Amino acid sequence: MVFSTALFWGALATPSFATVAPGPSDITNCDDCQNLVNVDVDSDGRVTTADLLIVYSNIRNNIYTAASDVNSDGFVNMDDFTIVKRCLGCTVSASPFN
């Protein structure tokens, strides 16, 4: 428990964390969708409009969930939406957050 708390605060204190998060322009193919981000928001193994709608709904309602924060930058915003949009149709591993 102490160890995981330290990891959590360590991640928050790292100033470069947000700048290294992948953005929409980093997503060029399904390999990027698999390796750089966690785009399977509903964990069904595919990237569909259902994933897109979950992210969109969370943006609209100002709800943060780790699963919807597909690029893990601490925010659920249009970057996440655009990344999921670019990955539509890809088969990926399920998000570790669900």
Ligand SMILES: [Ca+2]
């Ligand atoms: Ca999905």
Ligand SMILES: [Ca+2]
């Ligand atoms: Ca994000």
